[in-house]
Amino acid sequence: MDVQASLFYADLCTCRTTMLKENQSHVTEFLLLGLTTDPNQQMWLFAGFLAMYLVNVVGNWVIIAAIRREVQLHTPMYFFLSSLSLVDICFTTVIVPQMLVNLLTQSKAILFAQCLTQMYFFVAFGITDSFLLAAMAIDRYVAICNPLHYTTAMSPRRCLLLVTASWVVSHLHSLTHTVLMSRLSFCGPNVIHHFFCDVQPLLTLSCSDTSVNELVAFTEGSFVIMSPFIFIIASYVYIARAVLRVPSGGGRYKVFSTCGSHLTVVALFYGTIISVYIRPSSTYSVTKDRVVTVIYTVVTPMLNPFIYSLRNKDMKQALRKLVRRTQ
Numbered sequence: 001m002d003v004q005a006s007l008f009y010a011d012l013c014t015c016r017t018t019m020l021k022e023n024q025s026h027v028t029e030f031l032l033l034g035l036t037t038d039p040n041q042q043m044w045l046f047a048g049f050l051a052m053y054l055v056n057v058v059g060n061w062v063i064i065a066a067i068r069r070e071v072q073l074h075t076p077m078y079f080f081l082s083s084l085s086l087v088d089i090c091f092t093t094v095i096v097p098q099m100l101v102n103l104l105t106q107s108k109a110i111l112f113a114q115c116l117t118q119m120y121f122f123v124a125f126g127i128t129d130s131f132l133l134a135a136m137a138i139d140r141y142v143a144i145c146n147p148l149h150y151t152t153a154m155s156p157r158r159c160l161l162l163v164t165a166s167w168v169v170s171h172l173h174s175l176t177h178t179v180l181m182s183r184l185s186f187c188g189p190n191v192i193h194h195f196f197c198d199v200q201p202l203l204t205l206s207c208s209d210t211s212v213n214e215l216v217a218f219t220e221g222s223f224v225i226m227s228p229f230i231f232i233i234a235s236y237v238y239i240a241r242a243v244l245r246v247p248s249g250g251g252r253y254k255v256f257s258t259c260g261s262h263l264t265v266v267a268l269f270y271g272t273i274i275s276v277y278i279r280p281s282s283t284y285s286v287t288k289d290r291v292v293t294v295i296y297t298v299v300t301p302m303l304n305p306f307i308y309s310l311r312n313k314d315m316k317q318a319l320r321k322l323v324r325r326t327q
Helices: 003-020 039-069 076-105 112-145 147-153 156-182 199-205 211-244 249-277 286-310 313-326
Strands: 029-032 109-111
Touching: 029 076, 029 112, 039 076, 039 286, 039 313, 076 112, 076 156, 076 286, 109 112, 112 147, 112 156, 112 199, 112 211, 112 249, 156 199, 156 211, 199 211, 211 249, 249 286, 286 313
Parallel strands: none
Antiparallel strands: 029 109
16 A cells, blocks of 8 residues: 555545544544555556456346246255345445445545444345355255255245344344444544445544443354354254265265355355454454455455356256346
8 A cells, every 4th residue: 555645645534533623523434545545556446346346246136037037946045045146236235336436536535424334234244144154054954964854944934034034133233233333432533444334444443442342243243253154064064974974976976066166155255254353353454354355245246156156057057048038
């Protein structure tokens, strides 16, 4: 990052705050520094993130349309996949359009209320993503380990309840953190060294005692993030035990191949999220966390349609039919 440019924005931010009120004034807006302040790099970043955002939106909508049109894909696994695609679109839409505007217009200001709103929906959709990944793991566990009870265990009503619970719990979790954040005072510098309003960057700017926020983030937040991950790990432990009992190597490969796409997405999503959020705030690193955050907020949702379709014969067949219908 250009040090001089960063200092310029920091000085500009301090001047704005001083003009609003005198000492200890309440911050009414933040400045998002983004990934870089170099104008040449910003144009390349704008083009790159716009392309990835369009690929994400189009790719996930195609997945949703293909599943909806193809009767053969009206199963629990693809119901969860279509829900995940919808959440991925919402997840990146909360962040990328605002970032593109900032890159294009050089305007980095965001109002305090808008910042909290962005944080709320970012956290909500991110947690919904993790719960849906857990629901997909449970679906694979029942299909492989208890195939005779699959139709009953994964009935349409239960699948809908799983998805609904994922949304409700995620939004309650996000609401908790947003309310706690809104009670803090921001009276000093208001430069956010990030490309969107996230929990940790905001906590570092507060002039209030943030011990309650950090305690809730590390305890309740860790539980909400890690509980779906534990369900996923437990499901695949049982799946692995069941698959290893299959006598033929071809049979084992066929069973594992149905889980490969899901495991790839889980590794990308949780590998980056755990490295950012499941740790003390004292270890927070601006540069490292911005790079890692780009992976799970932009790159992974963009790759999901390709991961789930390229190795899936049913999806590829449904996509071919969808293309033929649109021609």
